[in-house]
Amino acid sequence: MPRILIVDDEESIRKTVSQTLSSEKHESAGASNGKEALEKLAGDTFDLALVDLKMPGMDGKELLTAIKDRGIDIPVIMMSGHGTIDDALDATRRGALDFIQKPFDRDRLLLAVRNAATHGRLATENRVLRTRVASRTRMLGESDGMKEVRAMIAKVAATEARVLILGENGSGKELVARLIHEQSARAEGPFVDVNCAALPDTLIESELFGYEPGAFTGANKSMPGKFEQAKGGTLFLDEIGDMPLQAQAKVLRVLEERQVRRLGGQKTLAIDTRVVAATNRDLSVMIAKGEFREDLYYRLNVFPVRVPPLRERRADVAVLARGFLADFCVASGLPARRLDGSAEARLAGHAWPGNVRELKNVVERMAILADKDLITDADVAKAMGGTRHMAAAAAAAVADTDPMTPFLGCRTYEEFKEMSERLFLESRLRANDGNVSKTAEALDMPRSNFYKKIEKYGLK
Numbered sequence: 001m002p003r004i005l006i007v008d009d010e011e012s013i014r015k016t017v018s019q020t021l022s023s024e025k026h027e028s029a030g031a032s033n034g035k036e037a038l039e040k041l042a043g044d045t046f047d048l049a050l051v052d053l054k055m056p057g058m059d060g061k062e063l064l065t066a067i068k069d070r071g072i073d074i075p076v077i078m079m080s081g082h083g084t085i086d087d088a089l090d091a092t093r094r095g096a097l098d099f100i101q102k103p104f105d106r107d108r109l110l111l112a113v114r115n116a117a118t119h120g121r122l123a124t125e126n127r128v129l130r131t132r133v134a135s136r137t138r139m140l141g142e143s144d145g146m147k148e149v150r151a152m153i154a155k156v157a158a159t160e161a162r163v164l165i166l167g168e169n170g171s172g173k174e175l176v177a178r179l180i181h182e183q184s185a186r187a188e189g190p191f192v193d194v195n196c197a198a199l200p201d202t203l204i205e206s207e208l209f210g211y212e213p214g215a216f217t218g219a220n221k222s223m224p225g226k227f228e229q230a231k232g233g234t235l236f237l238d239e240i241g242d243m244p245l246q247a248q249a250k251v252l253r254v255l256e257e258r259q260v261r262r263l264g265g266q267k268t269l270a271i272d273t274r275v276v277a278a279t280n281r282d283l284s285v286m287i288a289k290g291e292f293r294e295d296l297y298y299r300l301n302v303f304p305v306r307v308p309p310l311r312e313r314r315a316d317v318a319v320l321a322r323g324f325l326a327d328f329c330v331a332s333g334l335p336a337r338r339l340d341g342s343a344e345a346r347l348a349g350h351a352w353p354g355n356v357r358e359l360k361n362v363v364e365r366m367a368i369l370a371d372k373d374l375i376t377d378a379d380v381a382k383a384m385g386g387t388r389h390m391a392a393a394a395a396a397a398v399a400d401t402d403p404m405t406p407f408l409g410c411r412t413y414e415e416f417k418e419m420s421e422r423l424f425l426e427s428r429l430r431a432n433d434g435n436v437s438k439t440a441e442a443l444d445m446p447r448s449n450f451y452k453k454i455e456k457y458g459l460k
Contacts (some may be wrong), residue, residue: 002047002117004028007037007063008079009055017050020106023373026113030287034058034066041072045335048116053080053087065093073376075116079104083103139175140318140323143310149176156303157183160257164240164300165278167307169454170357173278174238180276181234189233192226195359197242197436197451204247206263209254215264227260230273240300241281241292242436242447275300281434289433310352310359318344320356325362325375337366342377350384354458422457425450429459 004021006028014030021028029044031037033055041049049067053060064076078091081102088099097119098112139150156163159182163392165173174193181191199207206215210225226235228439237243243251254260259268277300286292310317321339329336339347343366352358365376365383425439432439440450453459 001111003045004113005031005037005040005049007031007034007049007055007060008052009033012053013052017104017109020104020109021113024110024113034060034063037063038066038070041074046074049074049076050113051076051078053078053091054082061091064091064096068095074149075119077112077116077268080105083144085392118306137261138323139172139179140320142319143308143313143316145313149307150295151303151304152178152303155185156180156305158185159303160274162274162300163276164302164304165276165307166304167278167280168309169280169458170354171280171305171309171354172356173280174236176305177234177238177276177278178234181236181274184274186233186274190230190270191234191236192230193224193236193238195238195451197239198448200249200446200448201244201437204244205250208247209250209260210452211263212265212267215262219264222262225262225397225444227254227271227273228269230271232272234274234276237275237277239279240277241283241286241300244437245291245293248293248296252299254294255296255299284412285433296427310355317348317350317352317359321358321363323349324360328364328367332355332367333369337370337373337375339375340377343375343380346377346380358458418457421453421458425453425457426459429454 004026006017006021008014008017008030009032011030011032012033017029019030029040029046031040034057037051039047040046051060051063055063058066060080060460064078067074067076075097076095077098077100078088078096079100079102080087091099097116100112139146153176163177163180165176177193178191181187188251194207196204206223206225208225208227210223210228211219211221212222227422230239237251254271257268258271260271261268283292284299287294287297310320318339321344325337325339328334347359347362354361362380362383366379369382370379423452425443428443429436429439435438436450436454437447440447443450
């Protein structure tokens with residue numbers, strides 16, 4: 001139920017309105033004048049304000065203007081026992097949502113409150129949605145590295161050239177791809193992303209190229225692939241280094257011929273799709289090992305863009321953290337929170353092996369765990385004290401002769417199990433030179449599951 005502020009200089013009116021609202025389980029508070037109302041709005045959270053038009057000192061219209069000028073985003077219903085049509089129109093022009101006459105008709109008052117509550121909820125949902133959409137395509141940071149990336153995006157977006165984005169896990173490769181799309185002539189077309197590492201080998205071709213009925217067991221209808229779905233727009237092939245060789249050969253043919261044939265289909269379909277790819281692996285090393293096609297590499301690597309890891313642009317850490325914090329508080333309905341100098345210093349001093357993704361996770365944990373709106377270094381330390389950082393510290397002690405040394409920081413059996421799994425997977429991945437497909441196969445684990453483990457533990 002909405003929490004409502006009743007602003008009227010007559011105490012009897014405030015009590016009457018409060019009693020009416022309480023009959024519908026609405027919580028309310030009162031203010032006898034405009035100044036008191038502004039103080040309560042600044043220091044507390046309300047979903048709606050009922051404001052009397054005629055009050056001594058600051059009248060209702062002046063209060064309404066002050067509310068809007070101070071950026072207090074709250075629906076306002078104006079009340080008056082002497083109001084005219086001109087007053088109602090003027091209040092509406094100033095931003096009032098509704099105008100009701102005194103003495104109140106109970107049903108009219110409750111209907112106005114319900115409508116205002118619905119309006120406020122929809123406005124909040126729209127604001128959250130806009131924040132989420134904007135945050136997906138907003139590149140924060142003013143370091144030289146990020147300025148160079150933005151400049152390269154601006155140059156290549158205006159062309160049809162294929163782009164290969166290079167960078168570590170969590171560094172923001174998908175964001176670069178989205179910005180290239182949004183700044184291109186294809187911005188009105190679809191942006192379709194495919195995580196090549198998360199798809200099982202048996203599904204990647206059907207996902208990319210589509211299929212016809214009977215192409216395989218369970219294929220009982222026609223299904224367009226990602227190349228077709230991205231028609232007129234951009235297809236983002238993330239983690240292209242994890243694509244199986246057989247699928248690489250077919251992707252190469254599509255790029256060369258600009259045509260695609262669905263699995264089980266007989267005809268070829270022309271495509272109009274720009275391809276942007278990304279990888280966290282050294283494709284030249286993979287080519288030397290026969291794990292990646294050299295001809296596909298040159299087809300994709302027309303314009304390379306390297307996204308620097310967060311440790312190379314520490315000046316951006318505080319800027320990113322402030323942005324993530326503001327976005328998360330709005331999206332989660334939390335009070336606005338901010339970082340003090342000690343919190344920003346602690347964040348900037350961390351190595352961030354998981355890059356921007358790790359920073360975002362830590363900031364969101366801070367927002368949830370913080371007891372006050374001002375976040376300090378103690379809050380940062382609490383948010384960063386999870387098993388991932390404990391495991392990282394333990395990994396440094398692996399060389400110790402006592403086999404239990406890495407696990408001394410574990411407080412529970414669950415933490416011990418997670419630590420063991422992380423160290424085991426990390427050693428297997430290292431033994432296979434970082435090859436996800438080969439490691440997953442050796443462990444008899446679906447590649448999609450192994451990829452989730454990589455994300456969970458921040459493995460490199």
